[in-house]
Amino acid sequence: MATNYAEPDYFGEEGGKTPLYIASQYGDSTIVEMLLNANADMNIANEWGQTPLFIAIYERRSTIVQMLLNANADVNIANEKGETPLYVAITGGPWDGRSTIVEMLLNANADVNIANEKGATPLYEACNRRDSTIVEMLLNVNADVNIANIDGETPLNIASSKGLSTIVEMLLNANADVNIATNYGATPLYWASRRGHSTIVEMLLKSNADVNIATNYAKTPLDVASSMGYTTIVEMLLNANADVNIADFDG
DSSP, X not given: OOOOTTOTTOOOSSTTOOHHHHHHHTTOHHHHHHHHHTTOOTTOOOTTSOOHHHHHHHTTOHHHHHHHHHTTOOTTOOOTTSOOHHHHHHHSSOSTTHHHHHHHXXXXXXXXXXXXXXXXXXXXXXXXXXXXXHHHHHHHTTOOTTOOOTTOOOHHHHHHXXXXXXXXXXXXXXXXXXXXXXXTOOOHHHHHXXXXXXXXXXXXXXXXXXXXXXXXXXXXXHHHHHHTTOHHHHHHHHHTTOOTTOOOTTO
């Protein structure tokens, strides 16, 4: 039986890549247009769950991305790791062109709250990568600020830990819960106190963060600020009525 190699959705031997996938990967808009006009299936994924849209985003082929979106490619198909096109626009590929493609996906109604297999949302990863521009874009379309990953870390937790005051302010303005603790029991205030981020400590306290929530090892924000010698933060916590009598496991 002869094989019809002119079939637009023919699978090659290289990981289940279709002609549209390969053309999208290399940014060949002429061939992509031909294949779309021949009714190529835009949503066929390779063996790793990557669609043509996915690889076009990863390679920062913005023209191809827009062509696929205009042809109604599914913006929410996730790969084998649970990563959506929006997720990979934030985490994968070159830094240049990131916000442009994110905007394209948001305009195409990409779901901003789909988390990967580790529970990380696009908002979490934008915070983790210190990208305040994309954080703002996601918050403007009502991304959920309180979704935690499998370790219990929220966007506010990671932003506080990294000392990202601009992003912390954005999250607080979006009503992020200041008292959600990680699986280890660490709140945003705990991490800001431990890392010496006094500006963020002040911001969290003004947002009524609980100063006495202890970790699973009974360490409070006051404990870690004291042990690290952060006198300014210690003073802030005491002024916020931190309990000096809470004992950790070391007594």
